[in-house]
Amino acid sequence: MMTTPVIARRWTNWGGNQQAHATDILTPGTVDEVAAQVKEASGSGRRIKVVGSGHSFTAIAVANDQRLFLHRLAGLVSIDGSLVTVQAGMPLHVLNALLAEHGLAMPNLGDIDQQTVAGAISTGTHGTGAEHATLASCVEAVKLVTGSGDVLAVGKDDPIFPAARLGLGALGILVEVTLRCVEAFTLLADERPMPLAEVLAGLDQWIPANDHVEFYWYPYTDRAQLKINNKVPAHDKPLSRFRGWMDDEFLSNTVFGAVCRLGKVAPGTVPTISAVAARALTARTYTERSDRVFCTPRRVHFTEMEYEVPRAALPEVISALPRIIEGLPFKVQFPVEVRFTGPDDVWLSHGYGRESAYVAVHQFTGVEYEPYFRAVEAVCQPLGGRPHWGKLHYRSADDLRPAYEKFDDFVAVRDRLDPARVFTNEYLDRVLG
Numbered sequence: 001m002m003t004t005p006v007i008a009r010r011w012t013n014w015g016g017n018q019q020a021h022a023t024d025i026l027t028p029g030t031v032d033e034v035a036a037q038v039k040e041a042s043g044s045g046r047r048i049k050v051v052g053s054g055h056s057f058t059a060i061a062v063a064n065d066q067r068l069f070l071h072r073l074a075g076l077v078s079i080d081g082s083l084v085t086v087q088a089g090m091p092l093h094v095l096n097a098l099l100a101e102h103g104l105a106m107p108n109l110g111d112i113d114q115q116t117v118a119g120a121i122s123t124g125t126h127g128t129g130a131e132h133a134t135l136a137s138c139v140e141a142v143k144l145v146t147g148s149g150d151v152l153a154v155g156k157d158d159p160i161f162p163a164a165r166l167g168l169g170a171l172g173i174l175v176e177v178t179l180r181c182v183e184a185f186t187l188l189a190d191e192r193p194m195p196l197a198e199v200l201a202g203l204d205q206w207i208p209a210n211d212h213v214e215f216y217w218y219p220y221t222d223r224a225q226l227k228i229n230n231k232v233p234a235h236d237k238p239l240s241r242f243r244g245w246m247d248d249e250f251l252s253n254t255v256f257g258a259v260c261r262l263g264k265v266a267p268g269t270v271p272t273i274s275a276v277a278a279r280a281l282t283a284r285t286y287t288e289r290s291d292r293v294f295c296t297p298r299r300v301h302f303t304e305m306e307y308e309v310p311r312a313a314l315p316e317v318i319s320a321l322p323r324i325i326e327g328l329p330f331k332v333q334f335p336v337e338v339r340f341t342g343p344d345d346v347w348l349s350h351g352y353g354r355e356s357a358y359v360a361v362h363q364f365t366g367v368e369y370e371p372y373f374r375a376v377e378a379v380c381q382p383l384g385g386r387p388h389w390g391k392l393h394y395r396s397a398d399d400l401r402p403a404y405e406k407f408d409d410f411v412a413v414r415d416r417l418d419p420a421r422v423f424t425n426e427y428l429d430r431v432l433g
Contacts, residue, residue, distance in 0.1 A: 011067065013054040014114075015303045016365045017392075022067035029072040031143070031151060031175045038173065039149030041066060042422050049425055050173055052119030053091065055112060056390035057304050059427040060123065060169065070118060073175055079104075082181050083140055088118035088174040096291035104181040108132040108212070109294035118174040122167055123390030124350050126341055126358070127294055129212040133344035133351045136166040140180050144172035147418030151175070162347045162406070163413040168389055170428050171417045187212075187293040188232040193281035196224040200318065207340055212294075216335040217318070219325050220271035223278035225335075229293055239286035247284065253299040260300060260364040263333045270331035302334060305373040306360035306388040307380040308350035311340065314357040317379055324375045332372060334362035347406035350386040360391070389431075397433035 007027065012019050026048065028034045041048050049063030050070060070089025077085040079102055086095060093113040099105050108127040115125060121136040141155045142164050152172065154164040164171060199215050206213050212229040259277075263270045309317055318338075325332050337360040341351045350356065361376050363369035373392055377385075386403050387393030401407045411432060418424070 007069065009067075011051065011054070011063070013056065013061065015055075015057045015301060017057060017303050018059050018062055020062045020064055020067070022063050022065065024066045026066055026068040027072060028068065028070075031073070031145070034068075034073070034145045034173055034175055035149045035151055037066075037068070038145050038147065038422060042148055042420055045420075047422055047424065048173070049423065050118065050169055052089070052116035053114045055115045055119065056123055057392045058390055059425065060390060061119075062425050062427065064425070068173065070116065070173075070175075074116075077176055082183075083178055084181050085141075085176055085178040086117060088116065088142075088177050090117050091115065092117065092120055093295070096295070099181055100184055100289065100291070103184050105184045105290050106135070106179070107138060107182045109135070109291055111294065111296055112298055113291065113295040114298075117177050117179075119390075121165060121177065122169050122174065124166055124348070124388055125390070126339070126351070127212065128214040128339035128341065128358075130207050130340060130342050130355070131211070133341050134166065134346060134349050136346045136349060137344040138180050139165045139177060141178040142174055143176035144174050144417075146172045147420055147422040152417070160413045160417075162345060163410045166346045166348050166389075168348065168428060168432070170414050170423055170432060172423065185231050185290050186233070186235045186287050187229045187290050188237065188285070188287050189293050190228045190230075190283075190285050192226055192283035193278065194224055194226050196222050196318075199224045199226050200315065202226075203314075203340075214337065214339040216337050217321070218274050218278035218335050219321075219332045220274045221278045223275075223281075225278075225281055231290075232287060235287045235289070237285060237287040239284070239288065243284070248296055253297060257300040260333050263331060264364060264367055267331040270333055274333070301365040302362045303365060303369050304360055304362045304391050305369075305376060305393055306337075306358055306391040307376065307385045307393075308356045308358050308388065309380050309383050309385045311355040311357045313383040313385075314338070314359070316383065317357075317359050317376075320379045321376070324372065324379070328372055328375075330368050330372075332361075333364050333367070336361055347410050348389070348404060350388060352404065352406070358388070360388075396430050400431055 009022050047065040048068050050068045051061045073087040074089040075087050110125045110127050124134045126134040143153050146152050210228045214227050216225045339358045341356045343354050
């Protein structure tokens with residue numbers, strides 16, 4: 001089912017922490033319309049910012065002049081073997097269903113499928129797995145409208161391809177994306193509660209031996225939940241409909257939402273609730289279509305920061321978290337999520353050139369978060385950490401440049417494709433200069 005955004009001048013993101021009031025709303029239905037609107041903006045000194053599903057927690061999609069929606073550019077363009085070209089406004093959940101109809105799948109996904117294809121690749125959305133990187137690493141070609149209103153096709157042989165695959169919305173408006181997909185596959189999901197120390201001790205063995213490994217640590221406890229997903233030939237262990245509803249809807253959304261609301265008004269209950277929740281976790285093993293394992297419904301809204309660090313630095317980050325959380329003037333209700341990816345060659349990918357661990361910290365929407373997030377950032381940054389572009393962080397161009405070998409190369413491409421900064425906003429000014 002295609003989701004039509006709320007077309008209004010006032011806009012709030014999914015997490016509720018970013019708001020904007022646009023002067024004009026643009027809803028082009030063709031690439032030519034996009035190009036014409038950009039040319040008009042460029043000629044009059046105005047700015048355009050594309051907004052997808054609003055799942056970024058940073059201000060990357062904040063538009064105070066012209067806000068452009070791509071929901072009318074969300075169709076299938078072509079399928080050529082494993083290469084699938086779609087219009088950039090297509091949401092991931094629509095893409096996943098479309099691919100399944102044609103016996104295909106994305107090789108890896110994050111845990112939310114509501115983002116648009118353009119938004120997902122442009123901010124560095126990723127899943128977990130040592131043989132995988134960001135979704136941008138699956139891109140084979142893009143078509144974008146530059147700051148002058150020209151329509152530019154960028155393929156693998158183009159020198160700017162490593163920039164265009166993950167462009168932060170700073171290089172142009174993506175209108176088409178070609179993705180390298182794989183044959184549809186089934187995953188065997190193995191999820192089990194364990195002591196955190198056992199999870200950490202086993203990572204060096206589990207990460208190379210399995211397709212996808214991640215874990216969640218429950219604050220105020222020594223408990224974690226380990227999740228391992230592997231490709232299997234048969235869908236022979238389906239989860240019962242009742243167990244799926246109980247775990248993924250009732251417990252993870254309905255009950256967890258009620259618990260978060262309780263913790264918001266009675267913070268003293270949070271450590272006890274976290275301990276009970278960690279002990280109440282039960283193991284489950286099941287098979288399912290890949291995207292249905294990777295992606296789960298997220299109906300409890302939150303704010304989030306996620307940092308990538310070199311994999312070898314993960315123990316230092318994890319060991320600092322209990323001290324940080326215990327010292328906060330408020331309680332942390334969400335578990336800490338940890339995922340792993342391999343290196344890629346996308347210039348502004350968090351995983352550029354190295355084996356990565358990602359540490360994601362969350363807070364319930366409307367609950368204080370900045371001291372928590374800043375303290376985690378203070379641990380990650382000196383370790384060479386790179387913040388997720390769509391998740392909250394407090395970095396700027398001056399301290400991001402040393403973290404990215406190709407930072408200045410990316411800025412040079414930006415200068416070429418959008419010299420008048422038609423697509424900029426305050427966030428891009430801060431992180432790119």
